Amino acid sequence: MSMAPAQKISTPARRRIDLQVVGPIVALIALVLIGMALNSNFLSYANITNVLARSSFIGIIAVGMTFVITAGGLDLSVGSMAAFVAGLMILVMNLLTDRLGVTLPVIFAGVALALISGLVAGLINGLLITRVGIEAFIVTLGTMGIYRSLITWLADGGTLSLGFEMRELYRPVYYGGIAGISWPILAFVAVAIIGEIVMRHTAFGRHCAAIGSNERVARYSSIAVLRVRLATYVLLGVLVGFAVVMYVPRLGSASASTGLLWELEAIAAVIIGGTLLKGGFGRIWGTVVGVLILSLIGNILNLTDFVSPYLNGAIQGAVIILAVVLQRKGAADR
Amino acid sequence: MIKTLIATTALVTGFSAAAGAETIGVSIPAATHGWAGALNFHAERTVERLEKVYPDLDFVLTTTPDSATQVSDLEDMVATRGIDALVVLPFESEPLTGPIQRIADSGTWVTVVDRGLAVDGIENLYVAGDNNSFGRTAGEYFAETLDEGAKVVVMRGIPSTVDNERVAGFEAAIDGAGIEVLAMDHGNWNRDTAFTLMQDWLSRFGQIDAVWAADDDMAVGALAAIEQAGRTGEMFVVGGAGMKEMVDRIRSGDKSVPVNVTYPPAMISTAIEMTAAGIVGNAPMSGDFIIASELITLDNADDFFFEDSPY
Numbered sequence: 001m002s003m004a005p006a007q008k009i010s011t012p013a014r015r016r017i018d019l020q021v022v023g024p025i026v027a028l029i030a031l032v033l034i035g036m037a038l039n040s041n042f043l044s045y046a047n048i049t050n051v052l053a054r055s056s057f058i059g060i061i062a063v064g065m066t067f068v069i070t071a072g073g074l075d076l077s078v079g080s081m082a083a084f085v086a087g088l089m090i091l092v093m094n095l096l097t098d099r100l101g102v103t104l105p106v107i108f109a110g111v112a113l114a115l116i117s118g119l120v121a122g123l124i125n126g127l128l129i130t131r132v133g134i135e136a137f138i139v140t141l142g143t144m145g146i147y148r149s150l151i152t153w154l155a156d157g158g159t160l161s162l163g164f165e166m167r168e169l170y171r172p173v174y175y176g177g178i179a180g181i182s183w184p185i186l187a188f189v190a191v192a193i194i195g196e197i198v199m200r201h202t203a204f205g206r207h208c209a210a211i212g213s214n215e216r217v218a219r220y221s222s223i224a225v226l227r228v229r230l231a232t233y234v235l236l237g238v239l240v241g242f243a244v245v246m247y248v249p250r251l252g253s254a255s256a257s258t259g260l261l262w263e264l265e266a267i268a269a270v271i272i273g274g275t276l277l278k279g280g281f282g283r284i285w286g287t288v289v290g291v292l293i294l295s296l297i298g299n300i301l302n303l304t305d306f307v308s309p310y311l312n313g314a315i316q317g318a319v320i321i322l323a324v325v326l327q328r329k330g331a332a333d334r
Numbered sequence: 335m336i337k338t339l340i341a342t343t344a345l346v347t348g349f350s351a352a353a354g355a356e357t358i359g360v361s362i363p364a365a366t367h368g369w370a371g372a373l374n375f376h377a378e379r380t381v382e383r384l385e386k387v388y389p390d391l392d393f394v395l396t397t398t399p400d401s402a403t404q405v406s407d408l409e410d411m412v413a414t415r416g417i418d419a420l421v422v423l424p425f426e427s428e429p430l431t432g433p434i435q436r437i438a439d440s441g442t443w444v445t446v447v448d449r450g451l452a453v454d455g456i457e458n459l460y461v462a463g464d465n466n467s468f469g470r471t472a473g474e475y476f477a478e479t480l481d482e483g484a485k486v487v488v489m490r491g492i493p494s495t496v497d498n499e500r501v502a503g504f505e506a507a508i509d510g511a512g513i514e515v516l517a518m519d520h521g522n523w524n525r526d527t528a529f530t531l532m533q534d535w536l537s538r539f540g541q542i543d544a545v546w547a548a549d550d551d552m553a554v555g556a557l558a559a560i561e562q563a564g565r566t567g568e569m570f571v572v573g574g575a576g577m578k579e580m581v582d583r584i585r586s587g588d589k590s591v592p593v594n595v596t597y598p599p600a601m602i603s604t605a606i607e608m609t610a611a612g613i614v615g616n617a618p619m620s621g622d623f624i625i626a627s628e629l630i631t632l633d634n635a636d637d638f639f640f641e642d643s644p645y
Contacts, residue, residue, distance in 0.1 A: 039538060046563065047537040054530055152364070157371020159525075159551070161579070175562055250529070251558050255368060255551075257524050302519065302534035309519045310493060 023326035024273055024289040027319065031296045039303040047299070049182055053174070055295040056184035057082070060243040062266040062287045063195040064236030068136075069270050070199070070282030071232045072212035073129065076140040078240050079262035080147035081121050085244045086254035087151045089114045090160045102165045110170075110248075115241040121147070122237015126230040144263070152256040159255040167252035174249040184246045188288075191239065196284040205282075208232060212279025269294055272323045293323060356613055357392040359417035360606060361407050362447075363425050364397040368551050369523075369575055372599035373423070380603040384610050391610060401429040408433050412442070419443035419613050421605050427452050427495070443613065447605045449496070459612070460622045461605040463597045468627040469500035471595045472546055472572050473507025475629060479592075482512030484543040487535050489521040489528055489552045500548055500574075516542065521552040528555030536563045544570050550577035550594070557590060566590055575599075576630060576638050585635035594630040596638065601625050 035042040093110040128139045199205035207228045210218040219225050273286025365371035381393045398404040404425045411417045424430035431452040438444045438456050446457040491497040521528035547553040553573030574595040583591040612619030630638050
């Protein structure tokens with residue numbers, strides 16, 4: 001039933017899709033070439049690992065954000081939510097360390113707490129949006145402020161830090177890995193692949209696109225619009241929790257400046273990747289490319305004295321707009 | 335002067351000054367980073383203490399996330415609480431200069447903390463850290479410790495006058511010492527940004543002898559990146575502001591963190607205490623009070639370690 005409208009959308013758009021596909025990939029290849037030309041260490045194992053591993057937090061969140069945006073929603077609260085979940089996780093893990101000592105169960109409890117609190121936070125956003133019927137922009141703007149204040153309050157304005165020994169035990173989750181590939185990169189790859197499959201080959205993915213494309217038609221097609229939409233926010237919340245699980249072992253701390261502007265980076269990555277901001281069409285692998293583009297810009301700027309550091313933001317802004325122009329051009333020419 | 339002020343505010347607010355108590359308003363930025371968190375911690379403690387010491391004094395403490403909110407806070411303090419004195423750490427100099435000048439013109443005692451106003455002579459008392467000395471103290475340590483030809487990287491804060499003054503002090507101090515600054519970029523006083531920046535610098539430069547991180551949050555990020563790259567021991571990191579974890583590493587003799595430079599957030603306590611003393615007693619309190627930055631070393635680290643401070 002629900003397959004029919006999705007197919008109808010994709011058939012006339014085939015010519016346009018080719019141009020859309022090229023845009024972000026061209027931008028990514030251009031950035032890699034620029035990076036290679038400017039610094040010989042750009043393609044070194046250490047640098048590639050650094051860039052991919054640091055992309056993983058935004059990347060994991062951006063995959064969830066792709067579903068939310070595809071279904072016509074938006075979530076501005078993810079950065080603050082990540083900071084709050086990280087703070088909560090550290091607090092509880094420190095408390096448990098006092099009782100259980102520096103042991104693995106403490107880490108498992110912390111991981112479970114991060115995922116559950118992410119889920120609950122996503123559920124709150126989703127319920128307010130779907131059941132109370134408030135605009136997603138307003139709800140998540142509100143929760144963004146709430147979580148940011150809560151982490152500041154939890155940390156007493158300072159920084160929450162994991163106990164030193166616990167940090168050593170948990171540290172390999174960010175810095176370790178198998179076969180030379182670090183865990184955050186593997187986690188990001190796994191989330192992206194599962195996300196791509198869910199988006200393209202499951203009823204849930206199709207329903208997201210259908211709702212974002214035309215909510216009323218989706219409802220007439222007997223799609224449980226509210227439930228699907230709620231599920232996108234819950235999924236995003238869980239992924240925020242998962243990103244935090246990878247983030248906390250990095251520096252072992254959370255403060256009021258943790259996750260600042262992550263929501264905008266995640267949204268920018270989704271849009272650069274070719275997902276429509278107004279919903280109806282989403283592309284997970286595009287989001288991955290978008291995340292890599294954003295990380296590479298920062299990396300390349302740090303590796304050179306090419307521009308004044310005051311202009312970093314301008315370069316980033318210009319590349320974001322360019323990447324989107326490249327893919328929208330096809331649509332305009334048509 | 336204060337008597338006339340009570341008369342005018344009494345006209346406006348009717349009853350707030352009726353008890354004869356005098357009110358001191360304190361307006362500071364919200365605890366959005368570690369240093370500001372400690373500022374809040376010390377402000378709250380000082381207010382609690384002084385309320386016991388001077389039963390006749392009332393305090394209004396507000397924290398503000400941005401300049402516009404701070405202007406509204408100040409207006410509210412004057413209109414509804416009839417403050418007799420104001421202790422303010424301006425969020426930004428330019429936008430706050432006008433509103434604070436109007437409050438000063440109405441006869442209210444004004445103490446400005448740390449961030450100077452754009453126009454001279456508005457405040458009665460100015461209490462501040464010395465940003466130039468903050469950079470100079472770190473720079474002097476670099477010049478003394480490092481050999482000629484040493485290579486360093488510099489992590490700056492959020493682009494601002496505070497940051498410019500610190501860097502100017504640092505550059506002046508290492509001038510002529512033969513130290514090469516490989517790169518200088520903004521870590522925005524943020525751990526994550528500093529971590530990323532340091533990772534990239536470590537891939538870019540084969541030799542780094544020292545890092546000036548200009549703030550302890552950034553030093554934490556830089557140290558984590560150095561450890562990840564397995565280059566601990568090749569370089570030392572000097573942060574600043576005296577975060578307790580850093581002071582703890584200094585006093586345990588950690589070679590990666592040999593020294594630190596103070597920029598005490600407790601300066602807000604200095605400002606509130608001096609203002610209260612000036613309002614209650616007759617001790618002259620007007621003028622400038624500049625708190626110098628000190629070098630924390632292995633020998634004196636114990637004096638700078640505060641167990642229960644959040645920073």
